[in-house]
Amino acid sequence: MTETPATPLVHAQNLRKEYGAMTAVDGVTFSIRRGECFGLLGPNGAGKTTTIRMLYGFTPRTSGSLELFGTDCDGSWRTIKSRIGVCQQDNTLDPDLTVVQNLNVFGRYFNLSRARLQTRIDNLLRFAALDNRRDADVRGLSGGMVRRLVLARALINEPELLILDEPTTGLDPQSRHQLWSRLEDLKAQGLTTLLTTHYMDEAERLCDRLVIMDQGRILVEGAPSELINAHVGRTVIEIMAPGNNIRTLLQEKSVAFEDLGHRLIVYHRNGEELYRELISGEYREGCMLRPATLEDVFLRLTGRDLRE
Amino acid sequence: MIRFDLSRRFFRVWQRNFVVYRKTWKIGFIPPLLEPLFYLAAFGVGLGVMVGSVNYAGEKIPYTTFIAPALIAVNIMQSAFFETTFASFVRMFYQKTFDGMLATPLSVDEVITGELLWGATKSAIGTFLMMLVISAFGLLHYPGALLLLPIAFLGGLAFACAGMVCTAIVPTIEVFNLPIFLFITPMFLFGGTFFPLSNLPAWAQIVAHTLPLTHLVELCRGVSLGGLRSHLLYSLLYLLFWIALFYPLAIVLMRRRLIK
Numbered sequence: 001m002t003e004t005p006a007t008p009l010v011h012a013q014n015l016r017k018e019y020g021a022m023t024a025v026d027g028v029t030f031s032i033r034r035g036e037c038f039g040l041l042g043p044n045g046a047g048k049t050t051t052i053r054m055l056y057g058f059t060p061r062t063s064g065s066l067e068l069f070g071t072d073c074d075g076s077w078r079t080i081k082s083r084i085g086v087c088q089q090d091n092t093l094d095p096d097l098t099v100v101q102n103l104n105v106f107g108r109y110f111n112l113s114r115a116r117l118q119t120r121i122d123n124l125l126r127f128a129a130l131d132n133r134r135d136a137d138v139r140g141l142s143g144g145m146v147r148r149l150v151l152a153r154a155l156i157n158e159p160e161l162l163i164l165d166e167p168t169t170g171l172d173p174q175s176r177h178q179l180w181s182r183l184e185d186l187k188a189q190g191l192t193t194l195l196t197t198h199y200m201d202e203a204e205r206l207c208d209r210l211v212i213m214d215q216g217r218i219l220v221e222g223a224p225s226e227l228i229n230a231h232v233g234r235t236v237i238e239i240m241a242p243g244n245n246i247r248t249l250l251q252e253k254s255v256a257f258e259d260l261g262h263r264l265i266v267y268h269r270n271g272e273e274l275y276r277e278l279i280s281g282e283y284r285e286g287c288m289l290r291p292a293t294l295e296d297v298f299l300r301l302t303g304r305d306l307r308e
Numbered sequence: 309m310i311r312f313d314l315s316r317r318f319f320r321v322w323q324r325n326f327v328v329y330r331k332t333w334k335i336g337f338i339p340p341l342l343e344p345l346f347y348l349a350a351f352g353v354g355l356g357v358m359v360g361s362v363n364y365a366g367e368k369i370p371y372t373t374f375i376a377p378a379l380i381a382v383n384i385m386q387s388a389f390f391e392t393t394f395a396s397f398v399r400m401f402y403q404k405t406f407d408g409m410l411a412t413p414l415s416v417d418e419v420i421t422g423e424l425l426w427g428a429t430k431s432a433i434g435t436f437l438m439m440l441v442i443s444a445f446g447l448l449h450y451p452g453a454l455l456l457l458p459i460a461f462l463g464g465l466a467f468a469c470a471g472m473v474c475t476a477i478v479p480t481i482e483v484f485n486l487p488i489f490l491f492i493t494p495m496f497l498f499g500g501t502f503f504p505l506s507n508l509p510a511w512a513q514i515v516a517h518t519l520p521l522t523h524l525v526e527l528c529r530g531v532s533l534g535g536l537r538s539h540l541l542y543s544l545l546y547l548l549f550w551i552a553l554f555y556p557l558a559i560v561l562m563r564r565r566l567i568k
Contacts, residue, residue, distance in 0.1 A: 019568075058410055059568055078315075081413040092408030096328040105327060108320045109412035157412075 007070040009034050009161050009192050010055065015064035017050050017216075024050040026216035027064065032161075037183075037193040039203045039210030041294075043302050047216040048196040049089060052165050055194070056086050069160070082110055085159030087150050089166050093138045100125070100134045103153055110157040117156075124152040127182065144175025151182065162186065164195045168202060180205060200295040214302045224294050231300055232292040235271030237278070239264040240286035246278075260304070267296070310556055313415040321409065321422020322429070329430075340383060340437035347379050348372055348445065351502065364504055369533070376447040377532035378501040380438050380456060381463065381525040384431040388464035389492060391427040392471030393484045399423075400475065406566060420562045424468040424555070431464025432457055449534030456531060463524040466547045469554035470520070476561030495521035500529075520550050 008031035017025040025047040032038040040048045053059035054066065057077045066073045068080045094102050100121060107117040125131040128148040133141070141149065147167060154162060167183075168176045176199075183206055187193060197203050203210055204224045211221045220227055228234075239246060242264045250257050250266065255274065258265040268274050275289040329336060352372035362374040399405040409419050435456055442448055448456075474487045498512065499521035505513050516522045523543035530540045 053568075056411055058407075078413045078415075081411075084411075086411035088404075088407060088411060090404050090407065092404040092411075094324070094328075094405055094408070095403055096331070101327060105320075105324045106408070106412065108323060109317070109409060109414050111317065111320070111413075 004070070005034065007034075008032055008067075009069060010038075010194070011065075011067040012051075012055070013065045015051060015054055015066060016062045017047070017054060017059065018062045023216050025054070025061075028211075028213070028216070028218050030211055030218065030221065032192060032194060034192055035187075035190050036208040037187055037195060037206050039207035040194065040196040040213065041198075041200070041203055041210055041298060042196075042213035043198075045215075046213040046302075048213060049165055051213070052163055052194065052196060056084050056163055057081055082157060083160045085154035085157060085162045087147075087154045087162075087164045087167050089169070091146055091150065093146060093150060093153070095137075095139050097138065098135050099130055099138060099141070099149060102138060102149065103156055106153050107156045112157065120156060120158070124155060127155075127185075128152040129178075142175075143171055144178060147171060147175065147179055148182070151179065155186075160192060162191055162193045164193060166196055166198065168197070168199065176202070200293060200298055204294045212298060212301055219301050220297075227297050228292050228294060232267050232296040233269045233271065234292055235268070235275075236290055236292045236296055237266040237268065237271055237275050238288045238290070239266065239278070240288075258300070265296075267292070267300070310560055312559065313417045314421060315415075315418065317414055318418040318421040318425070321414065321419050322426050324405075325423070325426040326429075336433075337437060340387075340434040341441055343383065344376070344379050344438045344441045348376065348442070348447075351375055362504060363506075364529070364533075365537070372445070373447050373533070374504075374529075375502055376442050376445070377456075377528040378499075378525050380435055380442070380460070380532075381499075381521060381528040382496055382501060383434050383438055384460045384463045384524060384528075385467045385492065385495070385521050387434045388427040388431045388467040389471040391430050392423060392468045393474050393487070394481065396423050396427075396472065397475050397478070397481050397484070400566075401481070410566065416563050416566050417559050419566075420472060420559055424465060424472055424558065427468030427471065428461045428464035431467070432460040435460035448532050452531045452534045456528060459524070459527050459531065462544075462547055462551075463520075463527070466520055466524070466550045466554070469551055469558050472558035473554055473561055476558060476565045495519050500525045520547065523547055 010032040012031070013029050014027045015025055015029070016023070016027050028047070028051060030038075040051060042048050050059060054061045055068070057073065057080065069083060071080060073080060094105065097105060103121045103124060104117060107120065112120070125134060128151065130145060130149060130152070133145065138146070138149065151167070168179055171179065180202070183193065187206075195203070195206060207224060209221065209223050210227070211218045213219065220231065222230070240263055246264070247259070250264070256267050266274070271289060275287065278287050352375070356371035359371045361368045361370050364374055406419055410416065439448060439453065439456060443453075470491075474484060478484060498508065498516055499519060500516065501521070505516055505522070508516065523546040526543040527540055530537060
């Protein structure tokens, strides 16, 4: 396959990864188009990071085929890696080096020339709002600054594909929004992004398309709004401290709901109507109508059990 | 046969370590400058008075002249071995430096090769500094002693490879005490360093000759005293053989550890 603008940037077919008897990724197939932000969602242990690691050549796959930029990954891994930027889940910044040295040393791993590196670093430090921290020790940076530097470092080689493994985990809301706006800027510039996250609001805001994975398999694929529509509906009603009569009422109306004991979650196409009906009766208190979110889809598909 | 995935990019890994070293060179320079002073004072002045001279290769030489090249050999061993055990382990395990590198067009083989050559380089830098101090006492015979620098690099590489093999297999950093206690310390004491091997019983001499420090001491002492003899060639071959064995082993074991 040769590369044309229409070629998917990533084409993974039946990717599998087994560790002994454990199957981490159990045959996943997906494509990422040029210019889109593609999300990989799933609870802990769903196989997101393993999938990503296979993509950037860190983890060898057990079976399946993988093409990046229209080229088979087995042959020219070095060329492929030079076109990818990766923000790993762990902080892999070099604590022995300063901010600017981190970028410089990392750029040299890509064999970038000194002149090119110089301009690139100046731009990236400005982009990451770290230009006044050039010579700072990275051990003294805040969580948000660390993440921005990790992002800047991943962009050092002007990648065509940016891979982000849980980029905002552990950040405060301000830092998350800072990072999001930078990711949106990059997207506006046409950069293709692959993102894994636990945060559904993050995925809803950033992803054009996404897949939800669980136990190594892809459960659903689509645009966030499509998935919400298809699997939850437009609205959700939450009923606090429900009595048994409301359960009976809902069952009579054959309305689908999730029973958490102290709370009922009602997924209904005509949520508003049902809501009006409920609050006009005895459930004025503790009944709430809200727009459906990706989190509802996620929990509905992957269940509410803890994954540890 | 194993296939190496090796380009000149390993130099970038070496360069990374060099950048870090340059930040702290003032501290890094102190041990190789002070250590020989301490040892020469303690062993040369203190012990040397009791020992007087030593029979080495049919000649009587002053005790300080005898141990000075061994101090260099010990330093070559320790700098490289510590670099690819503790320092590499910290980079690999705690700082995730290797993980970061492996998201770039660097292969595991290049990362490890860069680390090993850096270990050898540290040995050579240490040797250079020690030579300055020891030469001031007139204990090295030039120009032959200049060969200490390439020997330091080669010997350093040998011990760097051994250290990296340990790093590839230890579960935690504390476990390095084991190879240090069982491998490094016995060589330090019995590798022909502080007394001639001929003082040992025959069986112990044979054991000593299977160990790399013995050969490194032979080489260092040989070139420092100015008399190049044919048996040095065996020691040189021994170190080359050691590297030919432990370099691929380090690569294979590190691949196993890093590629998941």
